[in-house]
Structure formats: C-alpha cells, structure tokens
Amino acid sequence: MIAGGVAAVVTAGLVSVTMTAQADTKEPPPALAEFLQTKMDELAFQEVLDLDPPTQATARAKAKATTDKEAAPRVKGLAAAAAEPISQQPQIDATVLELDRYGRITGSATVLMSPQYQHGVVVPVDANHHTTAVRWRQWDDAGWYANQAQGTIDIVPGRENAELDFMSPYPASVLKLMVNFGVLRLVDQGQITLADTYAYNPSPISSLCGGASSDTIGNYVDKSLTESSNAATCALVKMLHDRGAIDGLNQAFQDLGLETLQLKNTNPVNGGRWGNPVTMTSLDTAKLLSVINGGAGTLWTTPAGVPVTRNALSSASRKLFMSKLGQQGWNWMLSTPNYCGRDYPAPGIPQKVADRWIAADGTVTVAGEAFGQDVRPCNAAAEVTFAHKPGWVNNTGSDAGIVKSLPGKAGRHYIIAVFSNLGDQYTDPNRPATPPGTVPVEYTEKFAKLGAAVDQYEAARH
Numbered sequence: 001m002i003a004g005g006v007a008a009v010v011t012a013g014l015v016s017v018t019m020t021a022q023a024d025t026k027e028p029p030p031a032l033a034e035f036l037q038t039k040m041d042e043l044a045f046q047e048v049l050d051l052d053p054p055t056q057a058t059a060r061a062k063a064k065a066t067t068d069k070e071a072a073p074r075v076k077g078l079a080a081a082a083a084e085p086i087s088q089q090p091q092i093d094a095t096v097l098e099l100d101r102y103g104r105i106t107g108s109a110t111v112l113m114s115p116q117y118q119h120g121v122v123v124p125v126d127a128n129h130h131t132t133a134v135r136w137r138q139w140d141d142a143g144w145y146a147n148q149a150q151g152t153i154d155i156v157p158g159r160e161n162a163e164l165d166f167m168s169p170y171p172a173s174v175l176k177l178m179v180n181f182g183v184l185r186l187v188d189q190g191q192i193t194l195a196d197t198y199a200y201n202p203s204p205i206s207s208l209c210g211g212a213s214s215d216t217i218g219n220y221v222d223k224s225l226t227e228s229s230n231a232a233t234c235a236l237v238k239m240l241h242d243r244g245a246i247d248g249l250n251q252a253f254q255d256l257g258l259e260t261l262q263l264k265n266t267n268p269v270n271g272g273r274w275g276n277p278v279t280m281t282s283l284d285t286a287k288l289l290s291v292i293n294g295g296a297g298t299l300w301t302t303p304a305g306v307p308v309t310r311n312a313l314s315s316a317s318r319k320l321f322m323s324k325l326g327q328q329g330w331n332w333m334l335s336t337p338n339y340c341g342r343d344y345p346a347p348g349i350p351q352k353v354a355d356r357w358i359a360a361d362g363t364v365t366v367a368g369e370a371f372g373q374d375v376r377p378c379n380a381a382a383e384v385t386f387a388h389k390p391g392w393v394n395n396t397g398s399d400a401g402i403v404k405s406l407p408g409k410a411g412r413h414y415i416i417a418v419f420s421n422l423g424d425q426y427t428d429p430n431r432p433a434t435p436p437g438t439v440p441v442e443y444t445e446k447f448a449k450l451g452a453a454v455d456q457y458e459a460a461r462h
C-alpha cells in the first residue's frame with residue numbers, strides 16, 4: 001500500500017496510483033523520496049533501445065562534440081533496425097518539491113539513477129533542501145561510454161569525499177530558464193525594459209543561433225520560453241554578454257545557494273556554444289522554479305545563512321515568467337497532451353494545453369512542427385496547469401515545471417524536474433511509426449508514465 005488510501009497499480013506497463021478505501025490500510029505513508037525511487041525503478045528505463053549505439057561510428061563522432069549541442073544532427077532518421085539495447089543503466093536526476101497553497105516547500109525528494117545506482121538512490125537533503133552528499137560532475141559525452149558514466153570535471157568544488165558521485169546530464173533547452181532569469185534580473189535592475197529593441201548581430205554566425213535579427217527583448221523572451229527558440233535565446237545570451245551580465249548571473253545563482261546552476265562558456269560574439277560546461281541539476285532547478293512560482297516567506301536559507309525569498313525576482317518579472325512557462329508549446333515529455341488520443345506515447349501529467357497553439361481543428365503546431373492530434377478532448381479532461389520548460393538533444397531528455405490544480409480538481413501543487421541522457425537517440429521497443437507530416441516523439445514514454453504516477457500520487461495525498 002502507498003500513502004494512506006493509495007495503492008500502486010501496474011497496468012499494461014503503466015505505473016499508476018488509484019484510491020482505495022481508507023479503512024483498507026493503517027500503514028503510514030512512505031516518504032516522497034521512497035515513492036519516487038520505487039517508481040523510477042519500476043519503470044525500467046534500462047529497457048530503452050539506442051538508435052545510435054556505440055558500435056556505430058556516428059555515436060563515436062557525436063561523443064566528440066562538446067559545443068553547440070542543440071545544433072547536432074537529429075538521429076530520428078536512423079533505421080530502427082540499427083537499434084540496440086542501451087549499453088548501460090541510463091543517467092537520470094529527478095526531483096519533486098511539494099508546495100502548500102502559499103507556494104512554500106513542504107516536502108522534497110531527489111533520486112539519482114546511473115550505472116552506479118541501477119535501482120536509484122535517494123539524495124539526502126537538509127532542512128533547506130540542500131545537499132553536500134553528491135559529488136556533481138560535468139556531463140562528458142564520451143565519458144558516459146568509456147568511464148561508466150563517471151565524470152571527471154567537478155561542478156561544485158570540495159566534494160571529493162561525498163558519499164554519492166553523479167555525472168549530471170546536460171540540461172539542453174532547460175538552460176533557457178537560467179538565461180531568462182538573467183534577462184529579467186536586468187529588467188528588475190532598470191538596465192533594460194522588455195519594450196527595448198535589441199539588434200542581434202552575430203559574428204561569426206553559428207549553426208545553432210542563425211543570422212542577424214532585431215526584435216524587442218520581450219518578444220525574444222516569449223519565443224525562448226514558449227517555443228524554445230534557439231535563435232531568440234542566442235540573442236538574449238549575447239545581450240547578457242554585451243552588458244557584462246553573465247558573471248553576475250552565475251554569481252547570483254551561487255548567492256542563492258543554487259551551486260549547480262552555471263551558464264558557462266557561452267560565446268559572447270553570437271550567444272552560442274551551448275555545451276557541457278552549462279550545468280543544472282534537478283534539485284537546484286526545482287528550487288529556482290519555486291522562486292519563479294512566488295512562494296511566501298523564506299523559501300530556504302543558503303549555506304551562507306542568507307534567507308532566499310521570491311523577491312529574487314520582482315512580482316512583475318515572476319508573473320511574466322510564469323505566464324510564458326504556462327504557454328509552453330512542447331508538451332511531450334512529462335506531459336503528453338499534444339499527442340492526445342494516440343495509443344503512444346502514454347498519457348503524462350494531465351495538463352491543459354495553452355490556447356495559443358490550438359488551431360480551429362483542435363490540432364497543435366509549434367514552431368512549424370505539427371502534432372496532428374485534436375487536443376480538445378484532453379483539454380476538457382485536464383486536471384492541472386503545467387508551467388514548464390522541456391529540453392532535448394540526442395543524449396538529453398529534460399523537463400522541469402510547476403504543477404497546479406485546475407478549479408474543482410483534486411488539489412495538488414508541486415514542482416517536478418527531470419534531467420536524463422535519454423534524448424531522441426533512444427526509443428521504446430513498442431514505439432510505432434510516426435504519422436506522416438507530424439513531429440516524431442522525442443522521448444521514451446517512460447517519462448510520461450513517471451509524470452502521471454507522480455501527479456496521481458500528489459492528487460491522492462491532497
């Protein structure tokens with residue numbers, strides 16, 4: 001039994017949580033961390049297939065690429081016949097923060113999974129949801145194959161004797177949370193306004209960022225967060241460099257006690273060069289989202305003894321940030337309503353799709369990519385909003401956001417963040433062919449099943 005009146009059920013491979021009579025059990029509810037670790041283990045992420053296994057030259061060549069990872073060629077065109085079982089346990093870093101109705105953190109769980117922790121391991125945290133128990137290592141494409149996922153570059157210094165050792169997956173487009181946090185800090189400081197026009201003139205032009213453009217900072221922010229535009233984000237990164245604000249942004253994360261959030265090594269002349277020195281972990285990302293969410297009072301106290309509140313961003317900036325994340329177009333990892341009505345992928349967090357993406361026929365198209373499914377039935381059945389930012393490259397699958405119940409639905413309020421090396425290079429054995437003219441499924445559906453299980457657990461708890 002799970003969580004006083006909740007039972008774990010496995011149906012057709014989908015881990016779910018259903019209500020049972022309260023009288024059926026007197027067992028105390030398990031810790032959130034135990035629940036999360038158990039679900040991750042049950043979902044058997046090691047059963048995915050590798051479309052570009054290390055036996056192929058393409059994988060070895062990609063392993064050498066450490067810059068502009070978002071611009072790497074996609075692997076969807078590779079023949080499914082070339083797929084092989086993944087060579088070792090995938091790398092997954094997952095956090096859930098439970099919130100009260102005022103946005104204060106009431107519970108947390110972080111679980112790591114890797115070749116060293118094949119069934120998942122719970123990360124110990126203190127009362128401020130901070131940990132010194134992990135030696136965080138920078139992602140290394142080649143090292144994941146050659147060194148059993150044991151990284152060589154420390155993200156946080158002085159952790160050589162930590163009890164856990166984990167190579168943090170590259171965050172991919174979830175890094176746009178850090179970029180836009182930096183932009184809105186400049187707005188709050190009065191250095192820029194969202195109405196200002198920024199002329200982006202890269203030299204040289206990168207394949208990630210594209211050519212010159214000119215737009216308002218507000219429009220760049222919108223495109224960066226809602227449709228995950230790399231070009232718009234490069235413009236914002238270059239703007240931060242132009243103003244000498246990158247070092248200040250990285251220091252701000254340190255001052256907030258978010259030690260693993262580091263926007264490093266980007267190119268000041270074009271805003272590109274997004275590579276492995278850009279780091280995020282699920283726990284620090286979830287805590288950053290709690291600031292954006294605007295929780296009341298002191299959210300946590302840093303290791304230096306400094307209270308952190310929502311005032312790290314102004315009310316106006318938080319409201320804008322939440323609005324843009326709530327208009328996310330790419331709902332296809334922890335939540336999958338863009339594929340509403342398909343047998344695959346499995347349903348995830350039951351969120352409502354933002355109206356801006358829905359055409360007259362009910363289908364969703366984001367940045368020219370058509371999903372081809374009528375999402376209106378799923379919107380009618382939606383139970384929550386999910387203000388989030390996903391990311392994806394060949395060896396990254398990530399998603400992080402804030403879940404809130406819709407009116408009249410079972411109450412829940414939580415943050416979930418998941419980082420992994422399971423990007424579009426990996427597939428499920430049961431994945432069907434992509435319908436013509438539609439965007440392929442980028443992730444294993446196991447992430448959607450994880451999102452659904454966490455959401456059902458939180459709904460049952462409340």
